[in-house]
Amino acid sequence: MSNLLEVSGVSVTFDGFRAINNLSFQIGSAELRAIIGPNGAGKTTFMDIVTGKTKPDEGRVLWGEKSVSLLKMNEAKIAQAGVGRKFQKPTVFEDQSVQENLLMALKKPRGWLAVLGYRANSEDLDKVAQLADEIGLKDALSRKSGELSHGQKQWLEIGMLLAQEPQLLLVDEPAAGMTLAEREHTTDILVEAAKTRAVVVVEHDMEFVRRLNCKVTVLHEGSVLAEGSLDHVTSNQDVIDVYLGR
Template sequence: MVPQADSRLDIKNGCMLYVEDVSVSFDGFKAINNLNLYIDEGELRCIIGPNGAGKTTMMDIITGKTKPDTGSAYFGQKINLLEMSEPEIAQAGIGRKFQKPTVFEEQSVFDNLELAMAGPRGVLPTLFSKLNGEQRDHIEQVMVQIGLQDHSMARSGALSHGQKQWLEIGMLLMQNPKLLLVDEPVAGMTHQEMDRTAELLTSLAGKHSVIVVEHDMDFVRSIAKKVTVLHQGSVLAEGSMDQIQSNPRVKEVYLGE
């Protein structure tokens, strides 16, 4: 079976993610401070902010790695993320890509995508099961999407840094997530790879909601419709890239002017 979205997911009012009045402290330090964030269905949102602004903690809360002290987080209108474990959240349709790519280096590109489709079923049953036509089509389709169709039998460890990042995005796509969280996707990439990554992430919007956390401002400018700036754990500003760049508070805090 190709993974399907959680049947409880209710997005009829167009909003995919609600994070409301969320705060969390670690040893007295407020990592997230009364954060409110709303992501629409099919939206590509860029989140920027200086180190320590709370970007990683925000992603940890959405994916169940960290439970906040106060506030609420809902996937659609009905799925309460704060009552779920990390695997349950992944199964419900939220995928996260960490900064450092983690692919099965000894396996081929095709095998990596096949293993990723298994998700909670685990790796062993996958290795001994036969793919059906629908699953094979899904793998082929994702390979084209991430631009690795000519490398299907290549050993993943032999791919370039950028290709490994695309493969990892492909591994998330095998799960058919409705919401994708992508952490610093272009760190260490060549300009060419960055352009290709911009195309890939832009192509995912619409079918998926995508949150991109990134430091590279040129890259953000190339993909962003709407940008959220975090500072000291809460939203400092939100708007188009032009609005963000001309915002005096953002200039002071983030651009150091």
């Protein structure tokens, strides 16, 4: 399996602080990966680099079968190329229904005229119904998004990202603030999504990471400290010293 994303030798410094230090990371085209590490390990900066929010001082970030450089693209172009990102705080249109939120997110021509003249056809409505089923909101399609629970808003936002058909989904601490049942359902959504695309989950919650049952990358001081199964990395003495031993 070829790599979808290949980060190699990437470093970035902010005001003399090296946030990312000679980082290398690869992920395949249908793979689930968890990234863990202490605060300040570079997890958010890593996502900022992949999405074009931050440009590194050195290194390469290659994308897709043709190994195109993401560093030559701006944030919008990277998103169009197939990189989707979900931040910690869900951002949904609270006054719109679940269905309307998902319809707005569908991958469509996005010119002004297309948006102004947009009417959902049956194909779009079917797609949205299928997405709602995948994220567990099938029975909430007509509800206003503002009425949803915190966990349901998170699922809706994941659904809105999936509607854009990304090849890589970056998800930041999805389990934060969720009930146990919501967290279990979130695991199911992410595991299912990773069957057809790459999904990277940045998370602090070890129980949540264990349930994802995937390869884990541990970051520390901006580079990879260990990589492998959760059992493998959590028995690594360096990982215990810098992260788990606290």
